[in-house]
Amino acid sequence: MLFPILLLSAAGFTVLTTEFIIVGLLPSIARDLNVSVSQAGLLVTLFAFTVAAFGPFLTAYCARFQRKRLFITILIMFAVANGVAALAPNIWVMSLARLIPALGLPVFWALASETAVDIVGPAYAGRAIEKIGFGIVCATVFGIPVGTLISDMFGWRSAFAVLAVIALAKALLLFVYLPVTQAKNAQVTLRSQFKLLRSPLMQGHILLSILVFSGMFTAYTYLADILERLAGFDGTLVGWCLMGFGAVGLIGNSLGGRAVDRHPLIASMVFCGFMIGGMVALVPAIHSTIGLAAAMAVWGVTQAAMFLVSHVRLMKAAPHAPAFAASLNIAGGNLGIGLGALVGGHVIDTLGLASLGLAASGFILVSMLLALWLMSAKPLPTGA
Template sequence: MLLPILLLSAAGFTVLTTEFIIVGLLPSIARDLEVSVPQAGLLVTLFAFTVAALGPFLTAYFARFKRKPLFITILLMFAFANTLAALAPNIWVMGFARLLPALGLPVFWALASETAVDIVGPEYAGRAIAKIGFGIVCATVFGIPVGTLISDAWGWRSAFAILAVVALAKALLLWVYLPATHVARASVTLRSQLSLLRSPLMIGHIVLSVLVFSGMFTAYTYLADILERLAGFDGTLVGWCLMGFGAVGLIGNSLGGRMVDRHPLIASIVFSAFMIGAMVALIPSIHSSLALAAAMAIWGISQSALFLVSHVRLMKAAPHAPAFAASLNIAGGNLGIGLGAMVGGQVIDTYGLGSLGFAAAGFILLSILLALMLMTAKPRAAASA
């Protein structure tokens, strides 16, 4: 039963790459559609806010549908949306092309792991979920730089066109090889899951994810623009820099996975502290190849680790409803992505690209302070339970 799991992992790579690929393409999209880079950055905000606002509710609703036709339909929707993006004549059509996949991403992401467990059985649950997670990690690590290199070679529209073909191919593979699985049990109602939101501790964890992702994407959304305009790199070199940024993220994923099992909040604090140092050091290091590489490496390791740490942290905070907690992290993280892209655009317009690192570090510093508060609150919450 390994092939269906690998196909779900590969489909997850396509789904997440569709969200993040635009980060490396923003300068090219802005030039071609005749808008500013901050205006193009609102496409990131649109996608992320849609996931944040609707993700948990869409996931809860579609959880009762049969998985195989649901996943195939989502991938077909992604194929259509990426085709539309490749043909978009203006920013409005591009916005609609980004809205559609934002509706399907949280449903796929939240239900794919559950489906993998249903395929292999609970005794192999850990390994199945790890394989699904690998596709998601690869999307965050390699999706953006590969898209940037494709864009530099053949234009940004070709990156979306290739994604459309890949999504269609994976829909066909799932149709052939994914076995039919049972619909999730309805014993855990939406109402009982929403009761998690009455817990101040859970709200604190969600806000922590919002702050962490806001800090990440205040600067990361415009990293390609920083490397083009401030470092003077061409599109090919930017693509390879983003590839290196993603490659070191595999180290962060491994380190984050080890630390989060010991103490999720301490892991969040440690990697956030490293990220602050890297973000603040990036601009002063922009004309030194060695210093720039070091700053980007530390940033890349910390960012990848925080993706994993945030996801596991919320699931551990709600052990009785981990799937719904994961959907809340997806929502909170995407709210942060959208907020970060929006704040970053405002910072560029008001203070310039050179100030992005400090604005991003401000969000991350707030996340550290909140994590410290949650550490002191946790014993009291447990005692009162």
């Protein structure tokens, strides 16, 4: 039963790398396409807002389809999109290349998560999604920084070309090795799933994801630019720093998977508290090797943990419709990513790079207060 989850984790690596690889490439893309870094950051916003707008609807619709065929189709779509990105002559074609995979990401992530939970049972949802999440963390550990290193050596277009080839290879692996699984809970109608949105508790959980991801990506979207301009690092060193940031995320992924099975909201508050410390300390420690490493380590651990905690938190809040609940987290999280990229770009243009950590921490602090309020709310009825 473990091997299918590992296959989905490997595919998830490619899916999430496609979304986040651009974080390390923004300075290069901006220079090559003759736009500012804050304008290039709108590519992050476009991807995220597309996921947020269409994710729940596409997931609810595609939940009826046979999983193997669906996952392979999504990976082929990602391969085509990354190929287009590698050849994009201007920001408009690049925007199209980012729009296409944004339609497939929420469907894959939500339904792969549901499939993993089905295999192990809801009591171990955190641990199951931890294994799926391992692919996400590896995207941060290897995908984003290796993409940055490839960009530094061969140009940013090469990073997207390599990712296109990897997506095709993963599609072939799923075709050969992933067992055929039918849609589960096909009797759950679109109407019954969307009834979840009328619950104030579910609305609160979605808002919590929006706030958390807004805070994370107000700063993280421009981390490569911070390291280049404030720390004075070249592209290669930025790549290694991003790899270290992702590597400590393996710790966060493991800690988050265990903590969220005990109490999702307490886990969210604890990790967010430490995240504020890492974000705020980053710029003051920018010229201290030990200080910078410590700040990035705390931020990296907590950010990886919050990817997982947020996802499982929504699924546990609506156990009768976990895939749709997961898609709501993905939508809320990506709305937050898009808002964070917008806010971060505005902060850079008005207050400067050094203010990003404080702006980001404002979102995280509000999310902690919301989590505290949600702890007193009544759970959703299982028959909703």
